[in-house]
Amino acid sequence: MPVDAYSIAAWLKGVNPILATLLVSLLPVVEPRYGVVIGVTLYGASLFEALASSIAALLILSILLTTTIDKILDSGKNGRLSRISLVKKLVTWVEERSKSKASGLVERYGWLGLILFVAVPLPLTGVYTGAVAGLLLGIRGKKLFYALLIGGGLSLLITGLSIGLAV
Template sequence: MLKYILTFLISMVPLVELRLGIPIGVGMGVKWSYAVAICMIGNMLPVPIIFFFARKVLEWGKDKKYIGKFFTWCLEKGHHGGEKLKEKAGKGMFWALLLFVGIPLPGTGAWTGTLAASLLDLDFKKSILAVTLGVVLAAVIITAATLLGFGAFTAARS
């Protein structure tokens, strides 16, 4: 039971999300299909909260003594990056957000994509759909890489 809980919790951590949750879950002995389902749920669970509240928390904290500089940096970075993405994507913002979340690179993922969507005042339903499909894409990529990696490791040990 502990390995399922750890797999779930890891998938909720910003920056690593299911990109680390799936390989660790499979590495701990969780069946890959269960690890994928658990991680997708864990990865998506914080998304509505991030969409509606992260921006408010950052704006609230931007003028606070100890956290203000960091919160201001997050807001500026998110807004600047989002505007750049918006310029490049144009009317293809849905697809840009989907690919941003789905292609597992450092600094991308559901947390960052959702925060960007919130900072850009994108439509909630379209943003959630794009992020969800991005999480599915990331899960497919990470699962394939995990299974191929563990398969090669197992074959090398035989």
């Protein structure tokens, strides 16, 4: 049975809606901006509960990715994990894809470009991809953290408003 975001989200359906929304929002293919949608539609959380859970997930992701993304990528390219050719190929693909997706905005607008990139609520433009792209394009530390947090927050705002208008 293939494991995808929907099957994981469905598996969490029996869990408290706030916790389930938080957990699903941490997944790379879901991220906080889609976690709020899943929280409201699948788990029955209120919009406020789903937004609060997704904001907490965004904060957790921003801290974790800012402090570990360089180590994770290095381990996949040059460390123990690089011995597994599939892992090395995956890391290379993620780096190339992230850099190519974000480079235009980041090269043109710098730190603000990364915020805009993360804020766009489309697949492969979120917090995870933004962290990789920011690192590869020279944005690190506090600037990376704030770009992920602000961009992710804007994306959550866009998604939250669209849900609020639809309800």
